[in-house]
Amino acid sequence: MSHIRLFIARHGETDYNRNGLLQGRGIDAPLNETGQSQARHLAEYLSSYESTSVVSSSLRRAWETASFYEEKTDLTLQKNNDLDEMDFGDFEGIAMTEIAKELDDFQNGWRKGDISLRIPGGESPKEVFERADAAARSYISEADSQTVMLFIHGRLIRILLSEWLGYGLKNMHRIEHRNCGVNHLIFKNGKFEPVYLNKTDHLELVNID
Numbered sequence: 001m002s003h004i005r006l007f008i009a010r011h012g013e014t015d016y017n018r019n020g021l022l023q024g025r026g027i028d029a030p031l032n033e034t035g036q037s038q039a040r041h042l043a044e045y046l047s048s049y050e051s052t053s054v055v056s057s058s059l060r061r062a063w064e065t066a067s068f069y070e071e072k073t074d075l076t077l078q079k080n081n082d083l084d085e086m087d088f089g090d091f092e093g094i095a096m097t098e099i100a101k102e103l104d105d106f107q108n109g110w111r112k113g114d115i116s117l118r119i120p121g122g123e124s125p126k127e128v129f130e131r132a133d134a135a136a137r138s139y140i141s142e143a144d145s146q147t148v149m150l151f152i153h154g155r156l157i158r159i160l161l162s163e164w165l166g167y168g169l170k171n172m173h174r175i176e177h178r179n180c181g182v183n184h185l186i187f188k189n190g191k192f193e194p195v196y197l198n199k200t201d202h203l204e205l206v207n208i209d
Contacts, residue, residue, distance in 0.1 A: 002188075003186050003187065004140055004143045004146065004147070004148065004186070004187040004188070005049070005148070005184070005185075005186060005187075006147075006148050006184070006186070006192075007046060007049065007051070007147070007148070007149045007150065007182055007183070007184055007185075008152065008160070008182070008183040008184075008185065009042055009065065009149070009150070009181070009182050010151075010152065010153065010154050010157055010177050010178065010179055010180060011035070011039075011059075011061040011064070011065040011152070011153060011179065011180070012032075012034070012035030012038040012039040012042070012061065012064070012180050013031065013034045013038060013179045013180075014029040014030065014031060014035055014061050015029065016029050016093070017179060019095070020095055020096050021094065021095055022088050022091045022092060022095075022096055022099070022103075023061075023088075023092070023093070024085045024087050024088035024091075024092050024122065024155070025059070025084045025085050025087035026087060026089075027059075027092055027093055028061075029060065031061055031065065034206065035061070035064075035179065035180075036064075036068075037206045038065075038179055038180035038203055038206050039064065039067075039180060041180070041202050041203055041205065041206055042065065042068065042182070042202060042203070043068035043069040043071070043072055044202070046069050046149060047069065047072040047073070049147055050147065051073065051147040051148065051149045052075075052143060052146035053075065053139055053142070053146070053147075053148050053149070054066055054077050054078065054149045054151070055077070055078045055080060055083065055139050055149065055150050055151070056079055056151040057080065057083040057084040057085065057153060057156075058080065058084055059085060059153070062083075062151045062152055063077060063079055063151070066151035069149060069151070078139075082132055082134065082135035083135050083136065083150070083156070084153070084156075085152075085153035085156050086122070086123055086153075086156060087119075087121075087123040088122045089118075089119045089120050089122025090121045090122070091122070107173065110125055110169070110172070110173075111170055111171075111173065113170045115169040115170060125159050125169045126169065128159050129159050129163055129169060132152075132156055132159065132160055133160065133163065136150065136160065140187055154177045155172075157175060157177050157183065158172040158173070158175040159172055161175045161183060161197070162175055164185070164192040165192060165194060176197070178198060178200050178203075180202075180203055181198040181199060181203075182196075182200075182202070183196070183197050183199070184196050184199070
């Protein structure tokens with residue numbers, strides 16, 4: 001089987017990111033000024049690779065980030081709500097410092113292997129992986145030796161890459177991510193191989209307050 005090149009980028013900064021508020025599937029925030037600048041630099045970097053499809057979640061911060069890249073191509077952005085961020089339920093929009101203990105309890109449960117543990121009103125890591133993995137693989141299967149650009153979310157990147165790279169969902173905390181960081185994978189013979197993870201040097205010139 002021929003290989004497929006997959007680039008997975010996290011969206012640019014929003015005010016929720018800047019202010020330390022938990023931002024999941026239930027928050028549809030736009031990019032702030034820094035996030036727009038990050039997205040421009042990301043698009044400039046990714047435009048050196050010729051791709052055949054550009055895909056994002058249905059959330060504004062992701063598709064806004066993707067749109068900067070889309071403008072540099074003749075491709076049409078495809079939005080898919082199965083690639084939306086994890087739903088953090090009752091914790092959405094709350095300062096992470098205010099719910100630090102509760103978050104630690106859930107993350108400790110996940111690290112112990114309880115990947116079906118669900119935040120009240122939200123999703124479990126297992127549920128998120130199942131919906132997003134199926135969606136991502138649908139684009140990969142259509143690519144046929146080409147290049148796919150995915151613009152998604154931080155926790156979702158952790159969930160997908162931890163499984164795809166063989167760490168397991170309980171080790172998703174090992175996956176690092178930054179706004180508009182890039183992960184480059186090769187999909188070949190049914191397996192994902194990392195070329196690089198969380199690349200951010202294209203963001204060095206971004207003016208961050």
